[in-house]
Amino acid sequence: RRPPAWLVGASPELLVSRQGRTVYSHPLAGSARRSADPVEDAAAAEALLGSAKDHDEHRYVVEAIVEALTPWCSDIRAPKAPELHSTASMWHLGTRIHATLRDPSTPVATLLAALHPTPAVCGTPRDDAMYSIRRLEPNPRGFYAGAVGWMDAEGDGEWYVAIRCARVQGAHAQVFAGAGIVTGSQPEFEVAETAAKFTALLSALGVGHAASTENVS
Structure with missing residues (x-):
């Protein structure tokens, strides 16, 4: 008798799209919080572009996507x-990946199954990372870090990574965010990045940044 639950969000990260033989992916990995001050905002962007740690984090994701697409695409x-x-x-580091299907009958669902989960939400190597997540994370993710999208009868479609999202049920909203941990990550900065990622949804819910916690009622 509980009210229905909804997954809501506005994901910025395209996992994969297929239009005919054209395949496209736009992974985002490596992030920095924006500032209302133009000078500080520009400095944050430049620091992200120059961060070896964030480039390493991004590289893992791009390489995994290219490797996963290789059997299906040229x-x-x-x-x-x-x-x-x-x-x-x-701010995010992003790479626009384009490819062409070897077999035009390959549906986007096949590509989705090959790509998901990327290192951005799982880690690498995938099997070891998934094992560690299941063993160490204190709360189940539910649909968070999954994929949402559509596919039509022709096999075309678009699928996005389910980040910047919340599970809303009645008057309760559970908001999710996370950060990639690589060599060079510093705990206090990763915590600050995760808190910053709550901003979009908390603002939509009318909740101040000071309440950036995992569970917001």
Whole structure:
């Protein structure tokens, strides 16, 4: 007799899309909080572009996506260096990956199964990381860090990583965020990055940044 639960959000990260033989992915990994001050905001962007730690974090994701697409695609194009991608609250490192299906009948669902979960939400090597997540994380993720999207009868579709999301049930909202941990990560900075990622949803819910916790009622 509990009210229905809903997954709500606005994910900035395209896991995979397929339109005919054209395949596209836009992974985001490596992040920095934006500032209302233009000077500080520009400095945060430049620091992210120059961060070896964040470039390593991003590289793991891009390499995994290219490797997963290789059996299904040809002419895979992934720039050597990421670009800045911005949302209202965050800067991200992003790489636009384009590819062409070898077999035009391969549906987007097949590509989705090959790609998910990427190191951005799971880690690498995948099997070892998934084992550690299941053993160490104190709360189940539910749909968080999964994938949401659509596929039509022709096999075309778009799927996004379920981040920047919340589980809403009645008057209760559980908000999720996380950060990638790699060599060079510092705990206090990763905590601050995770808190910053709550901003978009908390603002939509009318909750101040001071309440950036995992569970918000």
